[in-house]
Amino acid sequence: MTAPLYELLKTTGFIYLTPGMVIMWCIGLVLIYLAIKKQYEPLLLLPIGFGILLANLPLSGLMEPEHGLLWKFYEYGIHWEIIPPLIFLGIGAFTDFGPMLANPRLIFLGAGAQAGVYLTFFAAQAMGYNIMEAATIGIIGGADGPTTIFLASKLAPQLLGACAVAAYSYMAMVPIIQPPIMRMMTTPGERKIRMRKGRQVSKLEKLLFPIISTFLIILLVPASAPLISMLMLGNLFREAQVVERLKLAAQNELMNIVTIFLGVPIGATMNAQVFLQPKVLLIFALGLCAFMASTITGILLAKIMNLFSKTKLNPLLGAAGVSAVPMAARVVHKVGMEADKKNYLLMYAMGPNVAGVIGTVIAAGIFMTLLGT
Amino acid sequence: MATEVLAPLPGKIVRLNLEEGKTVEEDIEIMVIEAMKMETSVYAPCSGLVEKVTKKIGDEVEEDELIAVIS
Amino acid sequence: MSPGVVFTGGILGVFSGMTLIYLSIKITALVIDRFIPPKNGKA
Numbered sequence: 170m171t172a173p174l175y176e177l178l179k180t181t182g183f184i185y186l187t188p189g190m191v192i193m194w195c196i197g198l199v200l201i202y203l204a205i206k207k208q209y210e211p212l213l214l215l216p217i218g219f220g221i222l223l224a225n226l227p228l229s230g231l232m233e234p235e236h237g238l239l240w241k242f243y244e245y246g247i248h249w250e251i252i253p254p255l256i257f258l259g260i261g262a263f264t265d266f267g268p269m270l271a272n273p274r275l276i277f278l279g280a281g282a283q284a285g286v287y288l289t290f291f292a293a294q295a296m297g298y299n300i301m302e303a304a305t306i307g308i309i310g311g312a313d314g315p316t317t318i319f320l321a322s323k324l325a326p327q328l329l330g331a332c333a334v335a336a337y338s339y340m341a342m343v344p345i346i347q348p349p350i351m352r353m354m355t356t357p358g359e360r361k362i363r364m365r366k367g368r369q370v371s372k373l374e375k376l377l378f379p380i381i382s383t384f385l386i387i388l389l390v391p392a393s394a395p396l397i398s399m400l401m402l403g404n405l406f407r408e409a410q411v412v413e414r415l416k417l418a419a420q421n422e423l424m425n426i427v428t429i430f431l432g433v434p435i436g437a438t439m440n441a442q443v444f445l446q447p448k449v450l451l452i453f454a455l456g457l458c459a460f461m462a463s464t465i466t467g468i469l470l471a472k473i474m475n476l477f478s479k480t481k482l483n484p485l486l487g488a489a490g491v492s493a494v495p496m497a498a499r500v501v502h503k504v505g506m507e508a509d510k511k512n513y514l515l516m517y518a519m520g521p522n523v524a525g526v527i528g529t530v531i532a533a534g535i536f537m538t539l540l541g542t
Numbered sequence: 543m544a545t546e547v548l549a550p551l552p553g554k555i556v557r558l559n560l561e562e563g564k565t566v567e568e569d570i571e572i573m574v575i576e577a578m579k580m581e582t583s584v585y586a587p588c589s590g591l592v593e594k595v596t597k598k599i600g601d602e603v604e605e606d607e608l609i610a611v612i613s
Numbered sequence: 614m615s616p617g618v619v620f621t622g623g624i625l626g627v628f629s630g631m632t633l634i635y636l637s638i639k640i641t642a643l644v645i646d647r648f649i650p651p652k653n654g655k656a
Binding site: 304 | 614616618619620622623624626627628629630631632633634635637638639641642645649
Binding site: 366495498502510511513515516519 | 577606
């Protein structure tokens with residue numbers, strides 16, 4: 170009497186549930202909650218959270234190689250390196266490099282923050298991660314979602330989910346993570362330093378920048394080509410001012426579409442067996458350290474530059490070298506105003522901020538070159 | 543001595559507490575500019591009589607654009 | 614590839630990349646200021 174009933178039950182997912190899956194549901198629900206209620210990067214954390222729920226329902230076959238729906242999204246979107254570069258096309262179309270062109274020396278702050286990436290890389294590999302995994306964990310400190318995903322899919326796909334979630338959730342928490350470090354690393358006097366105006370940037374310079382920098386960066390680090398080429402193409406759409414339709418498509422429709430196809434499969438890579446391991450969970454701690462280290466190295470570099478320069482930089486700007494655009498710049502602006510309410514750092518902070526995006530891409534390209542796949 | 547109030551950063555004026563013919567105190571909030579989806583308060587550079595206001599709420603301003611004259 | 618090499622190579626690489634960009638921006642600005650007069654009278 171019970172046997173046929175049991176056979177029937179076996180076709181359902183219920184008897185295959187594991188405690189691990191239930192834990193993952195909770196994680197997925199927490200991300201959905203953070204996305205909706207706290208608006209932490211909702212465009213990504215919402216689909217990622219739902220993807221986690223889907224990945225932890227037994228027998229669904231969604232991530233089954235060759236057949237599963239989400240597996241196809243993952244394989245052709247992320248593994249084939251299509252979606253992260255397309256996101257960069259949109260970012261390029263959104264980014265105004267003007268503040269960076271007006272104050273070129275702020276570019277170095279965008280490089281300074283990348284030192285945090287390499288420090289974390291060093292720490293992670295000393296803790297027993299293999300060198301590929303360590304590189305992927307380090308790049309979280311660059312605070313750039315698409316670059317983190319791109320590098321993880323090439324070097325350490327098993328960590329992709331955790332690294333992406335760590336990167337996006339810490340980016341959302343930049344206003345909480347950074348200010349205490351910034352206050353600790355600077356004196357009130359330094360925070361009050363007002364920035365001198367940069368030069369006027371002509372349209373021609375803004376137009377030439379994406380073209381020239383594409384050449385330079387790809388020649389120097391060829392492996393960064395997929396990301397940097399799309400970033401600069403998007404920026405060229407923006408600055409050319411004759412392809413408004415392409416610019417808008419890159420900023421809106423295309424960006425929105427690929428965001429959907431990015432978030433869900435990332436969530437779906439996080440099934441209980443893969444995710445609930447100390448090695449994976451520790452990534453969240455290391456990712457946080459990476460963010461803090463990048464903030465610190467950015468500020469330190471600004472202070473070092475002040476030793477050699479007559480016109481002083483406000484060292485807070487160094488914290489904007491992490492590429493969480495524009496959150497990190499806003500944080501600098503707010504902390505600067507706490508010290509002097511007439512100190513407006515926002516537009517200056519956008520300089521290292523957008524330079525940070527380029528810096529992180531170069532850092533990722535170097536990892537790919539040196540660790541060769 | 544007339545003091546010009548210039549926009550400290552580019553953005554959109556979302557609040558403006560300046561009226562021609564009224565006086566302002568130094569360091570009180572005279573307007574709020576929205577840039578990068580964030581509101582920034584701008585404070586009066588000095589006390590005095592507002593002589594001229596060239597912008598209104600909702601206007602987009604460039605950096606260093608003239609907003610008002612205080613004398 | 615030893616971690617030490619990746620570490621130093623990485624930091625040097627990022628800084629040289631950013632220096633290149635810095636120089637290119639400076640040179641572009643210089644060339645434009647030198648050869649292309651601003652359109653509306655004084656800049």
